[in-house]
Amino acid sequence: MEAADVVVVGAGPAGSTVAFELARHGHHVVLVEEHARVGRPVQCAGLVSQRVLDLAGSTSFVRRPVKGATVFSPALQSVTFRAAEPRAFVIDRAGLDIHLADRAARAGATVLTGWRFDGLDAPPNGSARLRLLGPSNEARSIDARLVVGADGVASAVARAFRLRRPVEILPAFESEFGESPGDPDTVEVYLGNELSPGLFGWWIPDGDGGARAGVAVNAGAITAREYCQRLERQIARRFGRPLKAPTGFLVSGIPIGTLPRTSADRVLLVGDAAAQVKPLSGGGIYTGMRCAQIAAEVAHRALGSNDLSARALAVYDASWKAELGEEFSKALYLRRLLLRLSDADLEKVVSALKGAGLTEVIVAFGDIDFPTGVARALLRQSPSLVRLFPKALSALLSSGGVRAPELDVGPRRSP
């Protein structure tokens, strides 16, 4: 019987980060990936902050810095924010995943590609027995003192350990285009309940002359693919000419909302498996990698003291929530408010953002990993934005929605 200290399921950014951190501490780590090639298929728009480059310890996968963003209202009114320095980076997402898995392997982790975690068998004393299926459905078992579920939004590890799944999973659809008529260092955000109810539509240059158009939507009468086609028509209107046919598609899901527990006896969840995703943007690479580092610190101590009980591992939940929990709950609250805005309200939001001094506020405070900071700064600065929200707030409260966290908008100018 094969045995390891830790089996990490899923060689995405979160799984490979945990595997690297634990292997470099000398633990015997096996990193299991169901696909034959790490990083494929790509399921991402590939926009990250400098923090991701720092956590990855490399820039080899960066394609292009991004300095600006343009937000479009449903009627294509627009406001552009442009910084002097790069605020984000378009990356080769497969390149990031490959770099991180190679780094874990160089630190001593065994990387098993083409093997799928299929469930748990009756656990022997003092470990968890994982059942894996290979490329031709051949079976293999590994005993692990600790299992890390880094297997993405549909986490089989979470299900096997009976951990609760995210309440909300937004279906996402992305089309890839070989050429982009837009500015290669500006991302575009498209608002509108007809285009992307649930998040927003995006047009992100791929750093290679093309771009990706995508949506993540609340489940509704039409599919994410149809919403994406509507978005593509909107983008064509904005450019004043039809887009060329897409060269590829991507279908996935984005988990939204915080899980009550991301640990239990002998298991930790990280990344999308733990719904460690920014609720206002659906981005999860930075948050997943940072939580993976925290998971590895907790796991290293628990392996050292040989206490892998739910109680010992609960430190992980407390630690990552201490760092990101407040940002996530404020963002969830803001997201629910934003979802209550009609298209007419969204027109007013974009008009308000064009108001005196607000683009400067966004450029000064904008941070794609911690967006509630800029929201707070904007609400402090703009009475016309604040006026839009009581309506949304009362709609939310009358629908029995969430309890408001302290958004602390602070002193306001009188209207």
Ligand SMILES: Cc1cc2nc3c(=O)[nH]c(=O)nc-3n(C[C@H](O)[C@H](O)[C@H](O)COP(=O)(O)OP(=O)(O)OC[C@H]3O[C@@H](n4cnc5c(N)ncnc54)[C@H](O)[C@@H]3O)c2cc1C
């Ligand atoms: C359309 C779209 C666009 C996005 N754009 C961005 C963006 O621009 N910026 C950003 O920060 N985030 C973005 N995200 C979110 C981001 O892709 C995820 O948050 C991130 O990939 C999560 O990393 P992870 O390591 O937790 O999981 P994943 O990257 O999903 O990796 C999970 C891995 O586990 C493997 N796996 C799954 N099940 C098993 C199993 N049973 N056995 C073995 N292996 C298994 C999978 O093959 C996969 O390799 C986007 C998401 C979508 C859907």
